[in-house]
Amino acid sequence: MSQARLMDGTALARRIVERTAHRAAELTSRTGVRPCLATVLVGEDPASVTYVRMKQNRCRTANIASRHVELPAETTTARLVRTLRDLSADPSVHGILLQHPVGDHIDERAAFEAIAAEKDVDGVTFASFATMSFALPGFVSCTPGGIMRLLDAYDVDPAGKRAVVVGRSAILGKPVGMLLLARDATVTYCHSRTRELSSVVREADIVVAAAGRPRLVRGEDVKPGAVVIDAGYNAGNVGDVDFATAVERASLITPVPGGVGPMTIATLLEQTVDAAARQLAG
Amino acid sequence: MSQARLMDGTALARRIVERTAHRAAELTSRTGVRPCLATVLVGEDPASVTYVRMKQNRCRTANIASRHVELPAETTTARLVRTLRDLSADPSVHGILLQHPVGDHIDERAAFEAIAAEKDVDGVTFASFATMSFALPGFVSCTPGGIMRLLDAYDVDPAGKRAVVVGRSAILGKPVGMLLLARDATVTYCHSRTRELSSVVREADIVVAAAGRPRLVRGEDVKPGAVVIDAGYNAGNVGDVDFATAVERASLITPVPGGVGPMTIATLLEQTVDAAARQLAG
Known part of the structure; x- marks a missing residue:
């Protein structure tokens, strides 16, 4: 039997990111606003730090601005929820990513649910899960x-x-x-x-x-x-x-x-520009 | 091969409703408040009318008050959403049931999402679907x-x-x-x-x-x-x-x-008393 064909996520992701970068630039030239992804990191877990940095770097290549919020490891659920609600209400932020897992002392679900559905570009909220499940418009x-x-x-x-x-x-x-x-x-x-x-x-x-x-x-x-x-x-x-x-x-x-x-980050970037396009049109 | 044993939903539902009636009466004697289910019916589809009436009758046998809202068939989504939001905000209502399907001209999902999660005793909201899916506390x-x-x-x-x-x-x-x-x-x-x-x-x-x-x-x-x-x-x-x-x-x-x-209505009644108990305790 012959060997399987490889599904090249690196190449496909590159094409998606290129198209996303083009859309982002076009959106900025049309509206004067850069799509912006807010990343929220709790604590200093080395893997999480690396992931967040990687996402920020990719934002740059896709013409997406990133705003980074770092909270100390001992942050409470209430404090994290407040931060995410503030970002949800901030019109200059179009997408929100909470790097997870967060610490065990935090109610991660409460944090996720503090992210406005229209900014949930990482697809972690109840609403996003339900829209995926019911084949309705929303983020995946x-x-x-x-x-x-x-x-x-x-x-x-x-x-x-x-x-x-x-x-x-x-x-x-x-x-x-x-x-x-x-x-x-x-x-x-x-x-x-x-x-x-x-x-x-x-x-x-x-x-x-x-x-x-x-x-x-x-x-x-x-x-x-x-x-x-x-x-x-x-x-x-x-x-x-x-x-x-x-x-x-x-x-x-x-x-x-x-x-x-590579497809995971490409999807994040693409959905950030989708979110920005929708919010700037609304 | 011998015949299957029957799963007797009628008998099981009766036991659940009896226990629910007992809990409802106990809750009322303790708080002075009867658990209340609001039923909302749009239009006059005969099957829907029958279902709603059946649910109201069962409420009575379970010591649950019911409040019924009838809206004309030509009700708009906005009007239905407003009604459901008002019921969601009304402290004398503990559970809300929107009889569905509603008419094709209504955005049923928008209506469901107007039901507060803590009153969604019929388990139709995105939040209830997600809590079921993630094995979290919530209504089914x-x-x-x-x-x-x-x-x-x-x-x-x-x-x-x-x-x-x-x-x-x-x-x-x-x-x-x-x-x-x-x-x-x-x-x-x-x-x-x-x-x-x-x-x-x-x-x-x-x-x-x-x-x-x-x-x-x-x-x-x-x-x-x-x-x-x-x-x-x-x-x-x-x-x-x-x-x-x-x-x-x-x-x-x-x-x-x-x-x-019979298990469907029994679950509805039980969840209505669960909702009332939680809201009256809070």
Whole structure:
């Protein structure tokens, strides 16, 4: 059997960011206002610091202004909620990203819900989850949205296909399943309590591995010809899919890195410009 | 093979309503306030009129006051939204039910979102869908919530089982799948675009038929020993399951009528008293 074709998230993300940069510049020249993403960071977790910095850098390349708010690790829920409400009310901010996870002492859900729906460019609010689930206009969670863009770019139509999502987190597994369902896939959610995971995954025409467990999905679990999306990020650039064996069975597969990862930020930037365009038109 | 045991929704709903009536009376004697459900009806569709009247009657038997608002068929979205916001702000109303579907000229989603989350005892808002999906405290959609109560009453633990939901509506199929997922089932959503529906249903330890298509699920599609929940209501008291053949293969099955139906109203009443208890305590 021949090897799977790679789904090149780096190249697709670059095209999306270029188009986004063009739209942002056009919007600025038309309105005099630069689209602006506010990033909020609580504490000094090194990985979070790195992620936020990366997002700010990408904003620059996309002609998006960024405003950064840093709060000390001991910030209370009330203080964080106030910050997010203020940003929600600030007309010079068009999109808001709360870098998460936040500390355990903070009610993360209360913080997310303090983000105005029209600025929720990271797709973390109840309203965004519901609009994704009901196929209504709204923002998508960035990684799920990026996965759908990848599928579209490689002409994978989910309609009528069996899709298996491994993982059920609030910002990845659950929403990507809902987006696939909205596109008429027959969707199965698997997770840590699923019995005989291998045999369930083997039913899938499209597999989305999003469990955060290194090499959980092995080649022998992949139905020959399936499309394999690896949304896992584990230490040492290892995904949730055992790439070496899965590439021998899949028809299309995302590499790690360079697959889903770059699509997440591209979606964030694109949605920031969407938000700005809508707010500046309103 | 022996016939399935019937899941008696009528008897279970009666016990829930009795307990709810007792809690409501206790709450009233303690606070001087009767729990109150506001029902809102737009137009004069005979089925809707009947449903609303039935709900009001059941409120009475559960020691719940009901306030009824009737609006003419030509009511605008703005007018309906205003009515629902007023009820949301009215401290003497604890729960709000908008009888739906409303007319095609009304933005039903805008109307639902005008219901305060803490009074959404019918579980129709984005917030309720999200709390169901993320296993957070909140109100459930009444039919999905009733289905989970039936499963519990018959000692069906969804954990690790394969559940297949046929149908993906916003207030039935989607939320019941999310509730089953929160209880650790491996959940598959099927719908009109699903290929080989019979073979997918045959994988299920728990089948929830919620497609609104008479006798869509036939006995031959039921895995021997499966639990079959029929959430369909079609003309002539016909469910979405072909009862006569399915009863020969299932281990447990809901009749139509007398299965899921009575559980829906019982859940509505119970959540109304929950809402009142919370609001009167706050």
